[in-house]
Each structure stands twice: as C-alpha cells, then as structure tokens.
Amino acid sequence: MKTSAKMIIVLTVIATLSGGILSFWNGITAPKIKENRLKVLKKAISTVLPKYDNYEELKLSEEITLYIGKTLKEETVGFAFKAKGNGFSPDLTLMVGILPDFSALTGIEILEQTETPGLGNKIEDDEFREQFVGLLMGIEPNIAVVKNRKPKNPQKGIQALSGATISSKAVVFIIIEQVKIVQNLYNQKMAGI
Amino acid sequence: MAKKSNSLTYEVVKGLWNENPVLIQLLGLCPTLAVTNSAVNGVAMGLATTFVLLCSSILISVIRKIIPAQVRIASYIVVIATFVTVVDKFLAAYTPDISKALGAFIPLIVVNCLILGRQEAFASKNNVGRSILDGIGMGIGFTWVLTLLGMIRELLGEGSIFAISIMPESFNTWLVMILPPGAFLTLGIFIGLSNWINERRVN
C-alpha cells in the first residue's frame, strides 16, 4: 500500500510539473509560431496572385477559405486558395491563384509536399511552377502534360519534370479538380447573397 | 553499474568512439537514417537529441532515489517527453525551416532508445556529475556521426555541404544518397569501417 501510494504521488508530481512547464513554454512560443505560419501564408498568397494591396478572407466551406486579393481601388485581382491532394506520395498541398472569373491561373506555390527528393520535389522549382501562370482553365480544362519538350501551346500545356511525370500530372490534376470545386462553392455563395 | 575504474574523463570520451551510440550500440537508428539527408539536418537532430539527453539525465539522476522502481519507465518517459516538447516548440518558433525539414522526427525523439537507454543504464544509477558527463559524451557521439553522415550524403546527393556548393558544376549528383537507401548504404559502410578499425586496434 505504501509503495502504490508513493507511485501515485511521484508520477502525479512529475506529470503536474511537466504540464506546468509546458504550458509556460507554450505561452512563450505560441505567438511566434502563429506569426511564422501567417508569414508563410502571406508569402504564398503574394506569390500566386498578381500585385495586390491587401486581401480578404472568405470562408467557402469548413476546409476551403478563399483569399481575395484587392487593390486600393477595391478592384479584385484574383482569388487564392489551398488545394490538397495526392502526388506520387500522399499529402500534396498547393496554393493556387486564379483570376476572379476562374478563366486562367495566376500562379501556384507548393505549401507542403513529400515527393521524392531530387525528382518529384522539383515541383517546387520556379521553372516548373511558372509554367502555370496564365494556364487556361475554362469550364472543361484541357491541359496536356508532355514529356521532354515544351508544350505546343503554353496556355494549354505543361512540360512534365523529367523522371517525375506522375508528380507533374498530380499537380495538374489537383488544380483542375479543386478549381472546379472552389468555383462551384463560390458561385453558390454569390447566388445565395 | 558504473565501474569504479571509470575515470571522469572516460565518462565523456566513451561516447565518442568506444561506446558510440550509433556505431557501437546501434541505438537511435531511426533518426540517424531518417533525417541525415543534409548536414544541417544532421547537426540539428544531433543537438536536439543532445539537449534532451542532457536535461533528462540531470533531472533523472537528481530524482533517481525517489522514483519507485515500478513506475520508473513511465517517469522517464514523462520527463523526456517534456524536454522534447520544449525543443519542438523552440524549433518551430525560432527556426521554422529546420522544424519543417525534421518534421515528425523531433517529437519522435521521445521514443529514441538512446535517451531512454541512457536513463535506464546510466543516469538512474549514477550521481548527477557523472550523468552530465555521460550525457554530454553520448550527445556529442551521436551528433558527430549524424553530422558526418549528413555531410557525406549531402555532398554526394546534392554536391554541397551545409548548403555551400563544393562539387564542380559537371558533377552528377547521386540521387540515391539523399533517399532512404542512401542512408542505409552510408550507415552500413560507416559501421563496417568502425568495426574494421576496432579490429585492427585489437590486433
């Protein structure tokens, strides 16, 4: 009985102290971590959208938030949103920028990816991402992913990364899929107002 | 049990080679294999582990006499987890890039057998002074192996060390080195070499 009481007391004390230390430490670091996250988000939005002065958030659904870039004259330059899907490895998250009429992309940024280093993770390279600027989306987007050469029409095609065709196709696929979803949600929201 | 013959210097030095956690004891291989795809990651992982190891060793050595034997593992884990969370939050707040690169492997330090192993084998049986020396030695031993692994893998896999380009432009990077198989290959060769050296020293 005596040992079990001691066991309970010791463990409780250790756990309590640990909890105390952690909540204190969390108080110090949490604002900083939040700030870091916001910085990453802002940077991603500014990469994918044309020049804007500030942005507004519009919650479309539980998961999807639309970031609307606006100039000082209240002109909307484009929408940005996070698109999630699977690449060659799971959990590929993109920031997609698109014109307000959903006609063409204004840029993409890779937020999170676990693609193969040296091959698939080159989707992060500027050279690959810049191909998406000006890519036509339309109602039925028809994007060709070609290998080893530049696409004939740069507004309708992407050159796949050599050795990483699957990752390249995945990015295109995620964008097409998510743009459609976001566009529907947005139109519903606008019609509702 | 601590042998009485062990000098204080030896408590530090043993971790560097003779009882090196990675090369000889083969402890903590999960982070060793997983995060050493660049020198920076190797150093960061090594230092984070050293910090946790040192702090846990001190604390557990101090309270070793009041912890009942039945709950000692639980107590160690709570102590270790506390320090790991401190490191994790610290990295996320002040070095977000490294935190992103190391990802889940920082929280996983909790289950690194190196740390729990040292508590069970050393800190719980020795005084604070020796535990500190042991923690420092083991930590440095772990760190240098991880750093060297990271340097070699980064050099061959990316052509750079600590993100500074070393290899000439024409060098074709060995992609496999920054992938998991490269970790196994390099570590295997490391352990083989260290065994070979030890064998020659004995003869």
Place this chain on the structure above:
Amino acid sequence: MEEKVIKNDVKVKPKKNPKDKLFKLDRQPLIISSSPHLNTTDSVPKIMWTVIIALLPAVVLSIYYFGLPALWMMSTCVISAGLAECLMNKLKGEEFTIPDGSAVITGLLLAMTLPPSFTLTSAIIGTVFAIVIGKHIFGGLGFNIFNPALLGRAFLQACFPVAITTWTFPKTDVYLSKIVDGVTAATPLGLFKFEGETSDLFNMFWGNIGGSLGETSAISIIIGGGFLLIKKYADWRIPVSYLGTVFLFGAIMWWINPKYPDPTFHLLSGGLMLGAFFMATDMVTSPITPKGAWIFGIGAGILLVVIRLFGGLPEGVMYSILLMNAVTPLINRYTRPKFFGEGSK
C-alpha cells in the same frame, strides 16, 4: 569459389620417409568448400571466358548500331571493373582474381544495360559499386547474393534516374538521317507505357530501336545465349521458364485487355533477352536444383509482367531478377533433394 586449404596431416603415417612418393601424394591439400560437391572438368575461368565469347555477338551488334560510344562505354566498364577487382584483392590480401574473368563479365554486362549516352564517369561509379559492394563485401565470387552487374545497374538507376532512362536512337535509324546526333528517344517499353505507341517488331528483333547498349538486338543475344545453353554453361530451365512465363502471362493479360502489349512485344522489348540468358542464369545467384530453376524463372517472369504493366517503371527485368536472387537461398532450401533413404513424413 574461395576454398580453404588445410594440410591433410591425419593420414600421414609417421614411419614414412618424407621423400617417399606416396607420402607426397598424401600431402596433397584437402579442399574444403561449401556444397554442392559436384565434380566437373570445367573450371571457373573456362566458364567465365565462354560466357564472354557468348556475349560477343551482342557486343558487335551494339557497336554497329550505336557506334564508337558503345565501344568506349564497354571498355570503360570492363577496365574499371578490373581495377576495382585488383584493388579489393589487394585490400583483402588475396590472390588477384582477374584471370577468372568474372570481373570482366560484370563490367561488360553492366555496360550493356546502360544507355549509350550515359556519362562514362557515372558508369565507373556503377561498376565500382558492382564489384566492391555487389561482390567483394559479400566475400567475393561465389558468395554474392545478388548479380553484381544488376546491383550496379540498380545503384545507377537510384543515383541517376533521369540519365539512365534517356536513350538515343541507333545511328542507323532511318529517321535520324535528317536529325543531328544524340536525339533522345524513348524505348519501345517507354513509348508504350507513357505514350501508348507500339514499335515495329522487326526492328526490335534486329536491334534498330532506342534502348540500352546490349538490350536492343534480340537476335544477337539469342545466338550467344543458345551457344551457352549448348555448352551447358547456363541452365536451360531458367531462360525457358522465364521467357515462357512472360509470354504466357503477357498473353493472358493481352487477352483480358488488348490495351496491354501483345506477348511477342513483351519478349522482344527491354532487356528481357539479355536478362534471361546472361543474368538470370548466373550460376552463383540462381538456384542449383532443377526444380528451383523452374521456380526462379516463373517467379521472375510473373514479377516482370506485373512491374511492366502495373508498376511506375516501364521496365522490370532488373528488379525481377534481383528480387528472385534474394529468394534464391530459400528456393535452394525448399527444393533440396532428399537424402538417400530419407522418407517422406
């Protein structure tokens, strides 16, 4: 095979004069080696050099199709394999094993699995890996689990996945007369997998297609391989079961869904011929029992078709053989002939 030599002292009768002839006979070293204790007049060098002769048709044709780069590639690999072999002999303090020809074969086979445009320095890396890690770390010829040449190829595939899948057309290609040298082209398998195009079977048979040095021409490999089979230096069961399984399984898949390539295409494309005749039949890394040879070939064949049709890579010869190499000790164990008098349970 490394052999431990110990002096047969037991049989020496102490009364005998040391200069006696009989005594000298008795003093012959007793050779102890691991099983199988098969008796043959063929020595390791003889077998190895015959294999090299059997490879010559493929070598000649690949130089004809790809020109001098093919020659450079093959000589680089052979020379670096020889040097690596000498280096390891020296480090291990053993006799030089160059004359047994196994290093030359490793270098040559590795070169034949590389695309002609592959850089020579990278080829050297692969060859050294094949010899040092693939063979000597395991204990030298006879102790390696995996075919060293394929292991070197696998390492290069993992190191330089883009370079190793960038092929050039053979120089005699009719279309190339208009285009400058070094046009990259996909292999028939790559074309099929990623573009859905089929290639001319006639060209595939003779070797007038994009691909690695030694894998394009089926005919030259069949000639060399047939020679090996006639000389009985390769177990005929392995190529027969390997190719047969690929043909059958390929045919079944083609019958189920014609979008898959037809079985003849399977047989003639990629490195299948080279793999079936020269790599899968490697004496060290394939099963020693007849039953085991069948299992080995069938397993490799199934793996190959599965990788080609459902995997991320267009070609699977290398991995199918390496994977079967890995289970060879198991196959040997389970197909071991029963001891005389050993009853079934």
